[in-house]
Amino acid sequence: MNPDTKRFLSVQMMWIGISIAISLTLSFLLPFPISLVAIIGVFIAMNYYMRRRQMRRMGMGMAGGFGGIFGAGSGGGGVNYVCMACGQRFKGGSCPRCGSKMRRADF
Numbered sequence: 001m002n003p004d005t006k007r008f009l010s011v012q013m014m015w016i017g018i019s020i021a022i023s024l025t026l027s028f029l030l031p032f033p034i035s036l037v038a039i040i041g042v043f044i045a046m047n048y049y050m051r052r053r054q055m056r057r058m059g060m061g062m063a064g065g066f067g068g069i070f071g072a073g074s075g076g077g078g079v080n081y082v083c084m085a086c087g088q089r090f091k092g093g094s095c096p097r098c099g100s101k102m103r104r105a106d107f
């Protein structure tokens with residue numbers, strides 16, 4: 001098994017363990033109908049939190065993938081810039097139209 005998957009699974013198991021521990025604690029501390037509601041609330045909150053974490057992880061993975069594609073596609077041709085002052089597209093250090101060095105990368 002690859003170590004990334006293994007780490008992911010152990011984190012998953014840890015979260016399941018934590019949510020079970022919390023539910024057990026709640027069911028001890030609270031009377032029945034309230035404890036059930038609280039447990040469901042905890043599970044929903046956990047789920048939401050996990051999903052957000054995973055989304056962020058996936059987003060980063062995708063950005064890395066796109067970076068790789070762009071890197072391969074441009075073939076060392078350099079990055080295009082857009083002048084912040086006049087909007088001229090150019091390559092290199094400064095704008096050929098107005099000479100401004102204020103620029104942003106344009107993909």
Ligand SMILES: [Zn+2]
Binds near residue numbers: 084097100
């Ligand atoms: Zn310019």
